[in-house]
Amino acid sequence: MGQLNGKNALVTGATSGIGLAAARRFAAEGAHVFITGRRQEALDEAAGSIGEDVTAIRGDVSNLEDLDHLVDVIRRHGGGLDVLMANAGGGEFAPLGAITPKHFADTFNGNVGGTLFTVQKALPVLNDGAAIVLLGSTAATSGTPAFGVYAASKAAIRSFARTWAVELVGRNIRVNTLIPGPTQTPGVEGLAATPDEKQALLEGLASTVPLGRMGRPEEIANAALFLASDQSSFMTGAEIFVDGGAQQV
Known part of the structure; x- marks a missing residue:
């Protein structure tokens, strides 16, 4: 039996990299997977590589109307959501003296706002006992020159997990953070x-x-599956580093 048989999972930002690898892993374990991405061509290609049990919805997590549409598609599909992996996000290098309001706003709107409102909008379709996996970064715990805004946005994600784990415990919804190293x-x-x-x-x-x-995206996806499945049933508010020892040794 697959570890996610009969479950519905959402992976945002799943057209490439870690998101796509996780969506493939979830589908291989029996889940129906909803995936999002901003570019239709890349989204179609990703969906084709996952298999038949996938629903692809074009959208940007920093756009609230797109998130409303995403949740509406999930609701109409039926069965709610058992797994939500908030993966969409990104960053660019900018040293302190060159950071602009646009750089700051784009990074925080995409990484922090996108994660916040993805989870918030999904609350009505999240099943009791669901698993939420947030994507952090080792950048949040180590100083990387010219990467300060991105690092701060990922530190906010880690903080969200702690708070939401407490807020959602009454519904037995677990919230954990996956911390990839250089991938x-x-x-x-x-x-x-x-x-x-x-x-x-x-x-x-x-x-x-x-x-x-x-690291390889598939290695991060293996840890995502652990957090999404019942194998991590006694974990919430935690963080798992999959970083080749970068922050551990």
């Missing part, structure tokens, strides 16, 4: 402007990991 995803690679910068970035990130390499 080779299109989003990370997109932080570099040129192929040479990309190579330097990836080598630099790998050098910070005691295991000597970057």
